[in-house]
Amino acid sequence: MPRKSRPRFTVHKKKTPKKDPNGAPSEREWENMQPHSAFKGWTVIIPTVALVAPLTVLPAGTDPDVGRPFIHQFWVVKIRDIRSRQDSSGEDDVWIRVQWYYSPKDVADNTMVKRYIENDIEQEDINANWKDNHPEFYCRYDLECLSRTLSPKHRGTCLCGEPYNPDQDVMHFCPRPSCRKAYHRDCLAENNCVETSPRGREDRLLASSPDSDEPFPLASYQASPGKRKRGGGKGKEAVRSSPLDALPEELLRVARLPITKGVRAGGLVGNVRSVVTARRLVYAALENHGILPEDWEDQIVSKALKDTVLPETTDIPPLRCPGCQGAI
Numbered sequence: 569m570p571r572k573s574r575p576r577f578t579v580h581k582k583k584t585p586k587k588d589p590n591g592a593p594s595e596r597e598w599e600n601m602q603p604h605s606a607f608k609g610w611t612v613i614i615p616t617v618a619l620v621a622p623l624t625v626l627p628a629g630t631d632p633d634v635g636r637p638f639i640h641q642f643w644v645v646k647i648r649d650i651r652s653r654q655d656s657s658g659e660d661d662v663w664i665r666v667q668w669y670y671s672p673k674d675v676a677d678n679t680m681v682k683r684y685i686e687n688d689i690e691q692e693d694i695n696a697n698w699k700d701n702h703p704e705f706y707c708r709y710d711l712e713c714l715s716r717t718l719s720p721k722h723r724g725t726c727l728c729g730e731p732y733n734p735d736q737d738v739m740h741f742c743p744r745p746s747c748r749k750a751y752h753r754d755c756l757a758e759n760n761c762v763e764t765s766p767r768g769r770e771d772r773l774l775a776s777s778p779d780s781d782e783p784f785p786l787a788s789y790q791a792s793p794g795k796r797k798r799g800g801g802k803g804k805e806a807v808r809s810s811p812l813d814a815l816p817e818e819l820l821r822v823a824r825l826p827i828t829k830g831v832r833a834g835g836l837v838g839n840v841r842s843v844v845t846a847r848r849l850v851y852a853a854l855e856n857h858g859i860l861p862e863d864w865e866d867q868i869v870s871k872a873l874k875d876t877v878l879p880e881t882t883d884i885p886p887l888r889c890p891g892c893q894g895a896i
């Protein structure tokens with residue numbers, strides 16, 4: 569026979585709701601507060617906050633006028649409810665109830681979210697500066713809550729394994745297929761990944777190919793005896809010319825840049841795609857009698873080259889890749 573369960577006379581202790589440290593109203597208080605469809609004057613940036621509007625919110629303590637926050641520092645929310653109560657001095661004390669967005673899919677209807685893939689050499693530009701006209705959000709990973717997995721899988725960055733923090737770090741990227749990895753400038757310097765001599769560095773950078781683990785054979789396109797530079801001077805000694813000399817200066821300048829990224833080095837995405845494209849254009853032109861596509865300038869343009877004032881290349885330490893030992 570099943571045992572009879574004893575009657576229970578447990579008296580539940582009355583729970584006193586914990587007070588929110590920021591003074592947020594309790595559920596019960598909220599019910600009695602005055603509802604509104606909008607309110608004005610919350611911040612200078614968003615003068616009117618309306619119900620159900622998408623809104624970007626900065627972490628507490630961040631002043632948007634100081635230190636230029638980046639777009640990824642904002643949370644995106646949808647306003648669900650606006651209510652007010654009177655504070656002790658009789659002033660209106662307005663609170664909003666928000667729905668937090670957690671995934672790019674949630675935010676997709678309201679704002680642009682781009683995917684940022686760290687080792688993608690074709691990565692499109694992302695304008696992560698919210699003060700520009702069209703700031704863009706981006707995501708690096710998807711977090712599957714149930715299976716507690718990140719996709720794509722996080723691969724260690726640099727020698728230190730610390731992830732790339734675009735706001736603080738300056739990264740150098742090696743484009744070679746077997747490397748395709750970014751390293752912190754400081755970590756490279758600390759680990760003595762510095763070229764012994766900067767001589768010929770520009771050509772070593774140019775020869776570091778995104779499509780081959782072997783350096784591009786620039787030497788076979790160097791000046792050959794007997795060729796004279798066009799307009800080589802009247803009566804002066806003939807100057808040996810190289811097919812490289814016939815290419816546009818701007819294209820060569822970009823192709824010879826170290827590939828860098830980080831807010832202080834060309835922005836979140838950096839100059840990866842520009843430099844990789846410029847190198848490919850140079851290689852193709854050398855193999856194809858100097859012929860370049862008409863739109864070569866459009867192909868290499870990027871935010872990093874357009875908007876960023878970068879230090880002179882000569883001020884960048886002559887770093888080398890810890891993997892392939894190439895110039896980066």
Ligand SMILES: [Zn+2]
Pocket residue numbers: 725726727728729730751752755
């Ligand atoms: Zn590092």
Ligand SMILES: [Zn+2]
Pocket residue numbers: 742743744747748889890891892893894
């Ligand atoms: Zn490398």
